[in-house]
Amino acid sequence: MRKENEKRVVILGGGVAGSLVAKSLQFHAHVTLVDPKEYFEISWAGLRAMVEPSFAERTVINHRDYFTKGDLVTSSAVNVTETEVLTADGHQIAYDYLVIATGHADPVPKLRGERLQQYKEENEKIKSARSILIVGGGPTGVELAGEIAVDFPEKKITLVHKGPRLLEFIGAKAADKTLKWLKSKKVEVKLEQAVDLNSTIDGNRKIYKTSVGETIEADCHFLCTGKPIASAWLKESVLKNDLDVQGRIMVDENLRVKGRSNIFAIGDITDIAELKQGFLAQKQAGVVAKNTRLMMEGSKECWRETYKPHPAMALVSLGRYDAVAQFPFLTISGRIPGFIKSGDLFVGKTRKQMGLNPHIV
Numbered sequence: 485m486r487k488e489n490e491k492r493v494v495i496l497g498g499g500v501a502g503s504l505v506a507k508s509l510q511f512h513a514h515v516t517l518v519d520p521k522e523y524f525e526i527s528w529a530g531l532r533a534m535v536e537p538s539f540a541e542r543t544v545i546n547h548r549d550y551f552t553k554g555d556l557v558t559s560s561a562v563n564v565t566e567t568e569v570l571t572a573d574g575h576q577i578a579y580d581y582l583v584i585a586t587g588h589a590d591p592v593p594k595l596r597g598e599r600l601q602q603y604k605e606e607n608e609k610i611k612s613a614r615s616i617l618i619v620g621g622g623p624t625g626v627e628l629a630g631e632i633a634v635d636f637p638e639k640k641i642t643l644v645h646k647g648p649r650l651l652e653f654i655g656a657k658a659a660d661k662t663l664k665w666l667k668s669k670k671v672e673v674k675l676e677q678a679v680d681l682n683s684t685i686d687g688n689r690k691i692y693k694t695s696v697g698e699t700i701e702a703d704c705h706f707l708c709t710g711k712p713i714a715s716a717w718l719k720e721s722v723l724k725n726d727l728d729v730q731g732r733i734m735v736d737e738n739l740r741v742k743g744r745s746n747i748f749a750i751g752d753i754t755d756i757a758e759l760k761q762g763f764l765a766q767k768q769a770g771v772v773a774k775n776t777r778l779m780m781e782g783s784k785e786c787w788r789e790t791y792k793p794h795p796a797m798a799l800v801s802l803g804r805y806d807a808v809a810q811f812p813f814l815t816i817s818g819r820i821p822g823f824i825k826s827g828d829l830f831v832g833k834t835r836k837q838m839g840l841n842p843h844i845v
């Protein structure tokens with residue numbers, strides 16, 4: 485129940501950014517979290533869960549485990565006005581402050597149990613295949629290839645990417661080191677080719693054709709191409725002019741939608757000129773939680789926290805032990821960056837940040 489005069493904060497998207505704001509503000513305002521699923525998922529850990537389904541027990545977290553106080557609406561936002569949000573299941577939710585954190589569109593199951601089951605099925609698919617085709621050489625395709633190559637070295641893996649090099653979101657040095665590592669694990673990498681996913685059957689073999697006429701034999705495939713920004717639902721809303729050409733929400737240095745005093749946007753959905761990374765989405769969540777509290781307390785504009793874009797830094801895991809890391813003046817691969825990311829994939833750290841036991845569910 486909302487207390488009289490309690491400010492209403494509505495958060496759209498229960499991913500890396502939105503869930504942290506919900507957790508941080510739940511005891512300071514009347515918070516409503518809107519998300520189409522009942523859980524928060526540590527998104528970058530999903531590829532480990534495909535080779536080790538029990539890993540998902542710690543990475544798929546019911547919203548109610550960390551968000552114990554506010555309202556949870558399990559639906560998608562479909563429109564927003566100056567004063568309220570509309571959801572696909574017909575809720576009209578009034579807000580004093582709105583935080584948009586809808587990241588990327590990813591059609592995943594609604595319930596945690598269904599998501600855990602999905603990982604078990606993907607694991608069975610991997611285990612029962614002798615040969616696997618991975619389509620897409622961005623972080624998802626590369627990390628999946630790494631996970632399978634390390635845990636199932638006997639499988640034949642082919643990775644096809646339509647661009648001229650792997651990991652186009654970071655530098656060429658990182659891409660070269662990644663290619664070398666994949667080759668050392670006998671992953672066949674085909675660049676500048678697209679795959680027709682309508683395979684033909686030859687005896688009990690599946691044959692896929694590529695855009696340059698090559699054929700790939702694989703028992704199954706995984707599509708790892710980038711997911712679209714989840715902002716299409718804003719295109720008919722009052723915020724339609726606040727999207728850039730890529731559909732990202734334009735924000736000011738306080739992470740408010742440009743020209744709006746009470747609407748924030750954070751995470752992958754924003755136009756902030758930096759790599760889209762979860763640890764940056766978490767930093768932005770901290771800035772917005774703080775600024776919302778300051779605004780609710782009526783503090784001066786000049787006290788608001790600002791957010792500055794970060795230099796390009798990324799860590800891409802290559803199985804359980806190795807990784808490739810791009811820092812501002814250095815790109816390295818192997819066990820040292822692997823030690824930073826690839827063992828636990830920052831799962832314990834993220835759980836701790838959400839006020840949960842880092843080790844057990």
Ligand SMILES: Cc1cc2nc3c(=O)[nH]c(=O)nc-3n(C[C@H](O)[C@H](O)[C@H](O)COP(=O)(O)OP(=O)(O)OC[C@H]3O[C@@H](n4cnc5c(N)ncnc54)[C@H](O)[C@@H]3O)c2cc1C
Binds near residue numbers: 760
């Ligand atoms: C393979 C891979 C590895 C990565 N590794 C790392 C890493 O090591 N470190 C790191 O920091 N980052 C990493 N990232 C990046 C990181 O995953 C993203 O930057 C992060 O998930 C962005 O968080 P977000 O909250 O903005 O969006 P998301 O995590 O995408 O969350 C968006 C949420 O919004 C919900 N949603 C969508 N549409 C609606 C709607 N209309 N209404 C309501 N809710 C909606 C979704 O269900 C979801 O819960 C990796 C990404 C990939 C793909």
